[in-house]
Amino acid sequence: MADSVFVLRNFLVVSLAMNMCLIWKISYDDEETLTSKWSSWGNLQQKLHHHGSCITGEKNNGRVEEAQDNKRTEILPTTSFGAAPVVPDGGESVVINLDHGDPTMYETFWKQKGEETTVVTSGWQHISYFSDIKNVCWFLEPELVSAITRLHKVVGNAITEGRHLVVGTGSSQLYQAALFALSPPNASQPMNVVSAAPFYSSYPLMTDYLKSGLHKWAGDAHQFNKEKPYIELVTSPNNPDGFTRQDVVKGHKGILIHDLAYYWPQYTPILSPANYDIMLFTVSKSTGHAGSRIGWALVKDREVAKKMTTFIEINTIGVSKDSQIRAAKILQAVAGSCDDDESFFDYSYKVMEKRWKKIREAVDKTELFSLPEFSPETCAFSGRSFGQLPAFAWLKCEGEVEDCESFLRKNKIYTRGGKHFGVSTKFVRISMLCRDTEFALFTERLPAIIS
Amino acid sequence: MADSVFVLRNFLVVSLAMNMCLIWKISYDDEETLTSKWSSWGNLQQKLHHHGSCITGEKNNGRVEEAQDNKRTEILPTTSFGAAPVVPDGGESVVINLDHGDPTMYETFWKQKGEETTVVTSGWQHISYFSDIKNVCWFLEPELVSAITRLHKVVGNAITEGRHLVVGTGSSQLYQAALFALSPPNASQPMNVVSAAPFYSSYPLMTDYLKSGLHKWAGDAHQFNKEKPYIELVTSPNNPDGFTRQDVVKGHKGILIHDLAYYWPQYTPILSPANYDIMLFTVSKSTGHAGSRIGWALVKDREVAKKMTTFIEINTIGVSKDSQIRAAKILQAVAGSCDDDESFFDYSYKVMEKRWKKIREAVDKTELFSLPEFSPETCAFSGRSFGQLPAFAWLKCEGEVEDCESFLRKNKIYTRGGKHFGVSTKFVRISMLCRDTEFALFTERLPAIIS
Numbered sequence: 077m078a079d080s081v082f083v084l085r086n087f088l089v090v091s092l093a094m095n096m097c098l099i100w101k102i103s104y105d106d107e108e109t110l111t112s113k114w115s116s117w118g119n120l121q122q123k124l125h126h127h128g129s130c131i132t133g134e135k136n137n138g139r140v141e142e143a144q145d146n147k148r149t150e151i152l153p154t155t156s157f158g159a160a161p162v163v164p165d166g167g168e169s170v171v172i173n174l175d176h177g178d179p180t181m182y183e184t185f186w187k188q189k190g191e192e193t194t195v196v197t198s199g200w201q202h203i204s205y206f207s208d209i210k211n212v213c214w215f216l217e218p219e220l221v222s223a224i225t226r227l228h229k230v231v232g233n234a235i236t237e238g239r240h241l242v243v244g245t246g247s248s249q250l251y252q253a254a255l256f257a258l259s260p261p262n263a264s265q266p267m268n269v270v271s272a273a274p275f276y277s278s279y280p281l282m283t284d285y286l287k288s289g290l291h292k293w294a295g296d297a298h299q300f301n302k303e304k305p306y307i308e309l310v311t312s313p314n315n316p317d318g319f320t321r322q323d324v325v326k327g328h329k330g331i332l333i334h335d336l337a338y339y340w341p342q343y344t345p346i347l348s349p350a351n352y353d354i355m356l357f358t359v360s361k362s363t364g365h366a367g368s369r370i371g372w373a374l375v376k377d378r379e380v381a382k383k384m385t386t387f388i389e390i391n392t393i394g395v396s397k398d399s400q401i402r403a404a405k406i407l408q409a410v411a412g413s414c415d416d417d418e419s420f421f422d423y424s425y426k427v428m429e430k431r432w433k434k435i436r437e438a439v440d441k442t443e444l445f446s447l448p449e450f451s452p453e454t455c456a457f458s459g460r461s462f463g464q465l466p467a468f469a470w471l472k473c474e475g476e477v478e479d480c481e482s483f484l485r486k487n488k489i490y491t492r493g494g495k496h497f498g499v500s501t502k503f504v505r506i507s508m509l510c511r512d513t514e515f516a517l518f519t520e521r522l523p524a525i526i527s
Numbered sequence: 528m529a530d531s532v533f534v535l536r537n538f539l540v541v542s543l544a545m546n547m548c549l550i551w552k553i554s555y556d557d558e559e560t561l562t563s564k565w566s567s568w569g570n571l572q573q574k575l576h577h578h579g580s581c582i583t584g585e586k587n588n589g590r591v592e593e594a595q596d597n598k599r600t601e602i603l604p605t606t607s608f609g610a611a612p613v614v615p616d617g618g619e620s621v622v623i624n625l626d627h628g629d630p631t632m633y634e635t636f637w638k639q640k641g642e643e644t645t646v647v648t649s650g651w652q653h654i655s656y657f658s659d660i661k662n663v664c665w666f667l668e669p670e671l672v673s674a675i676t677r678l679h680k681v682v683g684n685a686i687t688e689g690r691h692l693v694v695g696t697g698s699s700q701l702y703q704a705a706l707f708a709l710s711p712p713n714a715s716q717p718m719n720v721v722s723a724a725p726f727y728s729s730y731p732l733m734t735d736y737l738k739s740g741l742h743k744w745a746g747d748a749h750q751f752n753k754e755k756p757y758i759e760l761v762t763s764p765n766n767p768d769g770f771t772r773q774d775v776v777k778g779h780k781g782i783l784i785h786d787l788a789y790y791w792p793q794y795t796p797i798l799s800p801a802n803y804d805i806m807l808f809t810v811s812k813s814t815g816h817a818g819s820r821i822g823w824a825l826v827k828d829r830e831v832a833k834k835m836t837t838f839i840e841i842n843t844i845g846v847s848k849d850s851q852i853r854a855a856k857i858l859q860a861v862a863g864s865c866d867d868d869e870s871f872f873d874y875s876y877k878v879m880e881k882r883w884k885k886i887r888e889a890v891d892k893t894e895l896f897s898l899p900e901f902s903p904e905t906c907a908f909s910g911r912s913f914g915q916l917p918a919f920a921w922l923k924c925e926g927e928v929e930d931c932e933s934f935l936r937k938n939k940i941y942t943r944g945g946k947h948f949g950v951s952t953k954f955v956r957i958s959m960l961c962r963d964t965e966f967a968l969f970t971e972r973l974p975a976i977i978s
Contacts, residue, residue, distance in 0.1 A: 200635075203631055206629065207818075245820075398646075
């Protein structure tokens with residue numbers, strides 16, 4: 077019987093190969109048709125809307141959706157994730173929404189990769205709550221452990237030896253898990269949580285939305301009284317401004333969480349493997365798979381890893397196995413591509429370099445705006461010497477414009493204003509990770525703005 | 528070109544059909560080999576361990592993993608999700624862990640379904656955070672909306688017309704989202720949350736683990752002072768005891784959340800479509816896909832649905848798209864199977880009926896235990912007349928045994944004791960959803976126990 081199965085298998089391989097060729101041929105033909113179909117402006121808009129694009133119509137005012145009837149809503153971004161779209165009436169009235177860091181830029185690369193990154197899941201797979209009951213993080217898929225460990229080794233951006241891996245529903249959940257793990261459960265006062273301004277606009281909200289008695293947002297780390305216990309968030313490269321960071325409080329009662337979502341070679345030169353107590357990463361910004369909601373934490377202390385696991389157990393009873401399996405395949409493909417002619421990081425570095433060149437050219441054409449400057453350093457991964465190429469442009473309105481967000485909004489460019497990051501309204505954060513068409517439109521419109 | 532694509536497509540269909548036959552033939556042959564491979568006891572154990580089974584070795588004492596150094600840890604289940612396994616030294620020393628409701632029972636059905644429920648995801652799909660920006664729940668996949676709506680219509684267990692659908696990372700996240708949405712943000716006191724004892728053991732922990740200022744667990748609904756504002760959780764059929772429930776407080780300041788995770792025709796006669804303000808469901812218990820972490824809420828009030836969406840936005844920035852797409856396919860297959868000779872609900876009803884017959888026979892062989900009795904009612908879906916067949920057996924130790932959980936534990940059966948559900952330690956909750964081998968072992972061991 078084994079022989080007959082072998083013969084059948086050979087036949088199947090040949091037949092499947094023929095199928096692949098046919099599918100490729102049909103897709104290729106369809107793509108040509110599709111390209112011509114989408115060539116008109118209206119259809120392009122339709123296509124982008126269908127994909128939940130950041131280009132929306134004029135009538136979409138992008139106003140804050142009242143998140144909660146709560147005093148703390150001022151820390152919400154100016155446009156909610158769920159702003160309703162309206163079909164635009166033409167190119168002129170199109171709103172370019174660069175408020176969110178939706179990483180659709182990466183779609184093009186993954187379309188080129190094809191079958192290698194396709195995941196096939198049968199109806200009976202991953203039914204159980206459990207993944208690996210021997211692991212501290214019992215809902216973590218072993219395949220994901222291998223993929224993450226391999227990728228960090230290949231890139232050289234983080235130490236994985238002797239660390240406990242905790243998977244989360246995005247790094248947001250891991251941030252909240254870390255706060256839960258690090259805040260004393262029976263303290264008389266909630267733990268202070270700080271980060272140096274400008275800080276990621278969601279940190280205050282994620283810390284305070286449940287009015288927790290365990291922890292509270294205490295603002296800019298630069299202003300913090302060092303005598304109290306605190307947790308300091310160090311985001312490096314920083315969201316929103318892209319700079320490399322160290323902790324700033326330097327008190328003896330502090331615990332650090334390092335958010336390293338952007339410590340990848342398309343955004344910044346990798347100088348050495350990061351070696352901190354708690355390090356957070358996410359596929360959303362490393363490979364672009366935001367829809368999968370997979371983040372991971374490398375945690376030195378076993379008890380902290382256990383408590384973070386407990387948080388996720390209570391919060392969501394684990395993390396989607398379907399997404400973990402998919403993330404594992406994607407991360408393995410990224411690691412594997414580093415031996416190819418053009419690796420994932422080569423490709424994405426080149427896109428980021430090109431976009432930063434374009435936005436700097438656009439800004440240079442006018443006196444109205446400025447951007448941060450970064451000194452070149454040599455990346456240990458690629459050998460290239462370059463300055464940061466952040467996922468967000470931290471744009472400043474020069475001259476008399478005080479509210480840069482409103483100013484750009486009048487010109488139908490939606491961004492997130494400085495006040496959400498704990499600094500002046502003269503600054504805005506602009507996503508650099510949208511699709512090519514949106515980025516091109518943005519860099520055309522920016523220098524055409526007059527005060 | 529269109530013609531040539533058409534011809535190629537026809538050829539592809541024929542070729543793919545041939546592949547299907549080949550795959551089926553090879554799988555069938557492989558399955559035979561596999562069955563003989565796993566026939567020995569040792570290997571069966573290995574297989575179960577590999578799947579994170581609820582059978583673990585003797586040395587696994589299943590002790591509480593200290594979830595948080597918090598006074599409230601007493602409300603944690605007696606065994607954590609992440610208990611470490613030890614290879615057993617023989618059949619006698621095997622621990623049967625029926626503490627969790629891990630729905631591995633359903634694997635057999637889904638293995639039979641084959642390709643129809645297989646999901647294929649390309650590397651470039653579902654990259655964006657967004658699913659449908661026109662929807663209140665902007666991260667909800669339209670395919671999942673169709674599948675959920677169709678299934679509720681086919682089964683007749685819930686009204687979907689005029690409801691807002693909110694997807695969650697399991698129904699645990701939706702429960703927390705509902706608390707967030709229903710608790711006034713600026714009240715001087717946190718909102719009281721109650722449920723009639725015995726209540727689901729995780730409710731107190733999910734309500735209090737962050738020491739929220741928005742809501743607090745206020746215990747058994749029967750004991751609640753009706754003059755204060757409150758949220759009452761109505762779980763029907765109830766976890767742990769399987770009874771149909773109504774709200775009990777009947778105060779004028781109350782808001783209800785209906786947890787209908789078990790309101791499906793394999794567990795209970797469907798009497799009429801549920802029609803409440805907030806109804807929670809989950810694939811974990813309806814189809815058995817716990818690893819996907821997909822739950823949904825049907826919400827009457829748009830503002831409540833918006834606030835629940837905001838909670839999930841802050842908590843995890845949406846819900847895995849990979850799992851949503853998969854859940855949509857599974858739910859469509861379940862709805863579609865209702866026209867087949869044996870529908871998913873027929874199959875699972877028969878398994879539950881058989882198991883309940885077996886556990887009642889086992890309990891009848893001894894004077895030590897008793898089980899609840901349920902009166903038969905006619906199911907509007909199946910036309911069958913039957914009494915509840917709950918996902919958990921709510922077993923009582925009769926006679927002198929006061930701590931039923933410890934008593935069974937000495938006999939290497941792990942269950943969850945009554946105190947976790949707010950009632951006497953004479954009761955335990957036992958999962959009825961494990962694999963056949965585990966259930967057979969359990970119903971053999973139970974009547975052999977002597978006091």
